[in-house]
Amino acid sequence: MNLVCLVKCIPDVGEITIDPVRHVLVRENLDLVINPEDAQAVAIALSVKRRFQNTRITVVSMGPPNAKPLVEDLLRLGVDHAVFLCDPSFGGSDTYATSTILAKALQSIPFDWILSGTHTLDGDTAHVPAQIAQALSLNHLSHLTAVDLSMAEQHTLIVDSEDDHTITRIAIDAPGILSFSKEAPFKLPYVAYDDLDKDVSDRLSVKTHQDLGLKRTQIGFEGSKTKVINTFVPTRPSKAKIVVQLNDEGLDTVIDTFKTWGYLP
Amino acid sequence: MRILILIDSCHPELTRELSAVAHELTRDPKLHGIAFDPTISPKESTLDILHTPTQPIPAVDQAAIISAILSLLHTTPFKAILVPATPFGRQIAPRLAMALHTGLVADVTQIQSTEHGLVMIRPAYSGKLMASIVNTADGPLMMSIRQGVFSGDHLPTKTPSRHVLAASVQLSPGIRILESRPKTMTEDIRQAKILVSGGGGIQHHFKELHRLAEVLGASVSASRRIVDSGIVSRKIQVGQSGKTVSPDLYVALGISGSVQHIEGLRNIKHLVVVNTNPNAPLTALADLVVEGDAVEFIHRFTERIRQRDAEGATHGR
Ligand SMILES: Cc1cc2nc3c(=O)[nH]c(=O)nc-3n(C[C@H](O)[C@H](O)[C@H](O)COP(=O)(O)OP(=O)(O)OC[C@H]3O[C@@H](n4cnc5c(N)ncnc54)[C@H](O)[C@@H]3O)c2cc1C
Numbered sequence: 001m002n003l004v005c006l007v008k009c010i011p012d013v014g015e016i017t018i019d020p021v022r023h024v025l026v027r028e029n030l031d032l033v034i035n036p037e038d039a040q041a042v043a044i045a046l047s048v049k050r051r052f053q054n055t056r057i058t059v060v061s062m063g064p065p066n067a068k069p070l071v072e073d074l075l076r077l078g079v080d081h082a083v084f085l086c087d088p089s090f091g092g093s094d095t096y097a098t099s100t101i102l103a104k105a106l107q108s109i110p111f112d113w114i115l116s117g118t119h120t121l122d123g124d125t126a127h128v129p130a131q132i133a134q135a136l137s138l139n140h141l142s143h144l145t146a147v148d149l150s151m152a153e154q155h156t157l158i159v160d161s162e163d164d165h166t167i168t169r170i171a172i173d174a175p176g177i178l179s180f181s182k183e184a185p186f187k188l189p190y191v192a193y194d195d196l197d198k199d200v201s202d203r204l205s206v207k208t209h210q211d212l213g214l215k216r217t218q219i220g221f222e223g224s225k226t227k228v229i230n231t232f233v234p235t236r237p238s239k240a241k242i243v244v245q246l247n248d249e250g251l252d253t254v255i256d257t258f259k260t261w262g263y264l265p
Numbered sequence: 266m267r268i269l270i271l272i273d274s275c276h277p278e279l280t281r282e283l284s285a286v287a288h289e290l291t292r293d294p295k296l297h298g299i300a301f302d303p304t305i306s307p308k309e310s311t312l313d314i315l316h317t318p319t320q321p322i323p324a325v326d327q328a329a330i331i332s333a334i335l336s337l338l339h340t341t342p343f344k345a346i347l348v349p350a351t352p353f354g355r356q357i358a359p360r361l362a363m364a365l366h367t368g369l370v371a372d373v374t375q376i377q378s379t380e381h382g383l384v385m386i387r388p389a390y391s392g393k394l395m396a397s398i399v400n401t402a403d404g405p406l407m408m409s410i411r412q413g414v415f416s417g418d419h420l421p422t423k424t425p426s427r428h429v430l431a432a433s434v435q436l437s438p439g440i441r442i443l444e445s446r447p448k449t450m451t452e453d454i455r456q457a458k459i460l461v462s463g464g465g466g467i468q469h470h471f472k473e474l475h476r477l478a479e480v481l482g483a484s485v486s487a488s489r490r491i492v493d494s495g496i497v498s499r500k501i502q503v504g505q506s507g508k509t510v511s512p513d514l515y516v517a518l519g520i521s522g523s524v525q526h527i528e529g530l531r532n533i534k535h536l537v538v539v540n541t542n543p544n545a546p547l548t549a550l551a552d553l554v555v556e557g558d559a560v561e562f563i564h565r566f567t568e569r570i571r572q573r574d575a576e577g578a579t580h581g582r
Contacts, residue, residue, distance in 0.1 A: 013390055095359065096368060122390055125371035130359035133327070139439050140327055140360075143352055158443065161325070163275070163352045167446055170325055173439040182506070225368030225402035229381055234388070234395045243543060246557025251569055254537075257553055261535050263459060263481060263514050264570070 001055045001152065003045045004109055006102065006116040006129065007038045007074065009067035013121045032067050034074075036182060037117020043186035044147060045115055046078050051149060056080050058109055062090060062101060068206075075200035076191045082200075083109065087208040089216060094224035095123070099131030101219055104212045106136060112155065112174040118142045118181045129179045139172055142179035266291040269343040269405075270312065271334075271354055272300040274324070279349040279410075281417035284311035286347055286410055288420065289376055290383065298425065299337060301330055311417060312425040318434050324353050328437045331360050336432035338365070343405050350409040358409045367404025372411045387411075392528070413511075413532055454501050457484035460512040462503055464488035464526075466519020466540060467559040471496050474518065477563045480570045486510065488520045504529035518559035522547025 009032040049055040062085035071082050116129045133140035148158040155174040244250030258264040268287040287294040298312040301322040322329045348354040350372045362369035375386040389396045461483045463474045492502045505525040516537045538551040539562045548554045
């Protein structure tokens with residue numbers, strides 16, 4: 001079985017802070033992390049490989065040069081091959097251009113299944129897997145929380161897709177794209193200590209737009225269909241905040257306020 | 266101006282919110298809707314025309330849904346296509362945008378007409394930053410709209426005329442729904458109107474929260490600190506690695522307000538913070554801050570309410 005995992009390395013959103021004076025994001029020295037839902041997709045692929053030895057896992061990731069070590073770590077965890085799409089001219093790509101680039105790369109990789117996360121923490125558009133599915137005319141399911149491999153050898157997977165209210169069990173035939181959600185119970189292990197410096201360069205191919213046969217007009221700002229013209233820090237409507245001490249007077253205020261808001265009769 | 270609205274058959278009520286966006290886009294929009302369940306009721310509608318296929322298309326069959334939409338667009342061009350930012354809408358919209366070679370902006374919370382044309386504004390980086398985005402393609406303007414942001418309450422109710430799509434539906438053979446069941450929910454904190462939530466500051470007395478919950482008719486939730494200590498199940502964790510909640514009232518006791526926790530708070534009407542530290546980060550977002558010990562607050566507050574109720578009962582007699 002050929003599995004391809006789509007992986008995005010993102011700035012560690014939890015660590016992002018906002019400069020209180022200049023009202024901009026502090027981006028310096030921001031560590032990159034693997035988008036958690038994409039890490040789950042890799043964890044699932046590794047568990048499939050443990051069960052079916054003839055599984056071959058390829059990771060495809062597009063990102064800046066400092067994402068490369070993270071991709072290498074995936075190879076140290078048991079991923080067979082990685083295609084790292086790294087080219088300054090990919091910069092500025094919106095989801096349309098990104099999907100065009102990834103779809104092009106996927107055309108030269110054999111796959112039965114493409115696995116990914118549903119959302120990324122940084123952009124959080126959830127567009128890319130769906131757009132790749134459209135570009136490659138594939139079926140696509142997202143918000144997946146479970147996968148049943150009992151029919152995997154017949155090229156069918158049985159998956160659970162969850163929204164807020166319903167769990168839908170679906171059988172899907174290969175080839176297809178499966179996007180997992182954060183509720184899925186798969187975790188990527190840490191790289192074993194002995195493997196930390198393992199050389200994996202022979203299993204990593206770095207590709208540029210020329211390697212993929214893409215024109216400059218298809219990628220980056222030029223290939224995009226949307227343009228960010230401005231970003232700003234949201235100003236929360238500064239609320240008339242009430243601060244009270246925990247004493248009788250303070251409690252009076254709390255009770256009156258709850259009454260005004262309609263939570264107490 | 267003709268505008269197309271995608272209808273999520275699980276959330277037909279969002280059509281009204283999307284119609285409000287259409288009315289912000291242009292003064293007198295001609296509103297078309299497209300639904301994939303032909304039995305959908307056009308009642309309480311804001312649409313002029315409702316398009317449906319000849320037979321139902323299951324939500325997971327995206328390819329068939331895209332063909333149905335494309336068959337409509339083939340005969341009827343639209344200036345804009347609005348999609349609800351529900352799981353369904355957010356799966357269909359990107360495919361459609363790709364097929365139409367047009368731009369798509371996700372989870373839009375605001376639109377503005379400017380010298381750059383129409384600007385769509387959306388949150389990025391977990392809402393820490395807002396991005397203003399324009400569509401640079403020639404195709405229709407496309408966006409998915411965050412639910413609960415735009416209000417269409419003022420729009421008149423219409424009875425749309427029905428139009429059945431001419432193209433026959435080709436369902437994808439590669440996808441079969443085996444079963445669909447409602448989630449069994451032992452009280453889902455996402456449904457709660459009032460939540461009392463506890464964190465590290467009330468770790469050793471977490472049970473006391475239930476007393477407060479009882480007098481307020483609230484459900485109980487927790488920060489990850491409490492979940493990681495094994496005191497409560499992850500099912501009631503609020504935050505980035507837990508659930509996103511939108512109660513009217515959120516009372517946070519002994520919760521500092523880490524970014525990961527705040528990530529789980531959406532559209533909260535009233536936020537009350539009880540904390541010994543009046544400068545805990547969460548107080549910056551609060552409507553009401555009580556500076557003091559969480560357990561003492563619960564005791565004194567519930568006691569006051571009990572007294573009040575007792576007095577009320579005597580007076581009533
Ligand atoms: C990847 C990642 C994901 C995460 N996801 C989540 C998540 O989903 N949800 C989540 O909550 N956290 C999450 N966290 C953890 C988060 O960073 C914080 O560690 C956590 O939210 C802290 O919980 P707390 O505020 O309850 O506890 P603490 O940080 O211990 O804060 C305790 C607060 O109680 C106050 N206090 C102390 N004593 C009292 C008292 N007697 N009475 C009243 N107040 C008192 C203190 O002033 C302080 O403000 C995540 C972290 C990471 C790295």
